[in-house]
Amino acid sequence: MHSKRHVTGLIFCLFYVVSYFTNKYVLSVLKFTYPTLFQGWQTFVGGLLLLVSGKLGWVDISSIPRSAALSWLPGSFLFVGNIYAGSRALSRLPIPFFFTLHNASEVMNCLILKFTQRERIPWMKIFSLSLLFMSAINLPLCDPEFDFGGYTWALVHLICVGAYRVFQTQFKTTPLSDLEQQYINYLFSVLLLAFAAHPTGDLFGALEFPFLLTPIFHSGCCASAVLGFFLLLATVKLKSGLPLEQCGIWIVLAKVFTTCLSPFVFNMEVNPASLCCVFFSHVGEALLVYSERTSQIR
Template sequence: MYLKGPGTGVAFCLFYLTSYFTNKYVLSVLKFTYPTLFQGWQTLVGGFLLHISWKIGWVEISSSSRVLILLVAAGFLPLYDPQFDTDGYFWALIHLLCIGAYKVYHKSWRPSSLSDSEQQYINYAFSMVVLAFASHPTGDLFSALEFPLLYFYSFHSSCFASGLLGFLLTLHTMKLKSSTSSGHYAAWSLLAKVITAGLSPFFFEIVVNVPTACWYVFCKKIMSFAWWISGSSASLH
C-alpha cells in the first residue's frame, strides 16, 4: 500500500509520538494530575503560536464499523486493567464525549466557510475559556500550588515541550489533511497510533496481566486492519 505525502506523514508520526510521550511523562512520571490546568496550558501555547504563525504568514486565518469495534474493546479494558484509576477513566470519558459532541456539531453545521486553521483557532479560544472556568470547581487551581515539583526545571521544561510539540502536531495535522485524501490521512493517523502504542511499553512502566495483554494485541490487530482498509479505499480514489 502506497501512502501519499511521505514527508509530511513521517513528520506527523514523529510529532504524534513525541507529543504523546511528553504528555505521558508529565502526567504519569511527574504525576501532574491536574488536567484542566495542563490542557489549558497546552491550548494557551497552541493558540498563541497559531496567532504568531498567522501574523508571519505561515497559516491563513480570515478576520464507522471499525470505530465501533475499538470502542467495544476499550469498554472492556477497565475490567482487566491492573492500573485502574477512576479519575483517569473519568477524564478519558469526558474527552470522548467532548470529541463526539464536536464531531456531531461539525458534521451537522459543516462550517465550509472556515479553513482548518480558522477552526483550530476557534477551538483553542473556546477551550481556553472552558478550561479556565473549570479549573476552580474541579479543585485543580489551588491543588496545583501544592505540587511538589512546581518549581523544578524538569517540570517547567516538560510543560514547555508539551505545549510546543502539541502545536507542531496540530500544524502538521492540518498540513497532512490539506495535502492528502481523507483515506490517506486516516492511514497515517492509525500508523502513528500503532507506532506510539508499540513503543510506549519500552519507555514507561506498565503493569500488564494476561487479559490486558490479550486486549492490547486484539486492539493492535484491529487498528492494523483498519489502517489497511483505509489505505485500500484511498488507493481506489
C-alpha cells in the same frame, strides 16, 4: 511526490509520539494532575503561536466572522470536554490502554450518524467497529491495575471526541478551515479553563505542587505546549496533502508506534488479556480505514 508524502507522514508520527510522551511524563511521572491549568497553558500557547504564525503569513488564518465563531461554540464545548477528560484519563492510564478506549470514539461517531442520518453501514465497517467496541469494554475487565476514575474519564473523553467529529463533519454553515476552527477552540478553552481553575481547586493545588519551581517541570510544560502546536500543523499538513484514507493510515501508524515504544519509556503492568484488547483495537482501527477506502472506491 511519494517520498514527500512519506516525509510528511513520518514527521507527523514523530510529533505524535513525542507529544504524547511529553504529556504523559508531566501528567503521570511528575504527577501534575491539574488539567484546567495544564490544558489552559497548552491552549494559551497554541493560540498565541497560531496567531503569530497567521500574522507572519506562515499559516492561512483569515478574519473570522463573529457569526461563524458563535456557530462553532458547541464544537468548542466538546473540544474542552475532550482535552479535559483526556488529560484526566491519560494521567491515570497507560498510553496503550488510553488509545484502546480513545479508538472506541469511532463507535460513538458512527452511532450518532446512524441515528441522525439513517445511513447504511457496510459489513466490513460493522466488523471493525465491533472489534473497537469489544476491545474497549473488555479492557477494564482485563486490566491488572484497574482504575475506576481513569476509565470514567476515558469514557467522557471518547464521547466528546465522537460528538466533536460528528459536529465537525456536519458543520457547514460557514467555511471555517481546520486552523480557524482550532483557533476558536483555543480562545474558548483558555477563557473557560481560566474561570474553572479556582472552582475545581486546581489553582491552589498547583501552588503546593512539589516540582512547581524546578527546571524539569518548566521544560516539560513548555515542550508539551510547543509540541502540541507543531502536531496541529503536522496534522493539517497531512490532511491537506494526502487523501483521507492515507491520512487514516498514518494516524494508525502513529498510534502503533506510540503504543509499541511506550513500555520502554513508562512503567506499566499488562497481562495477555489486556494486550489482546490493545492489539485488536489497533486491528479494528486499521480495518475501519480499509473499509472506508473500499467504500469510496465503489
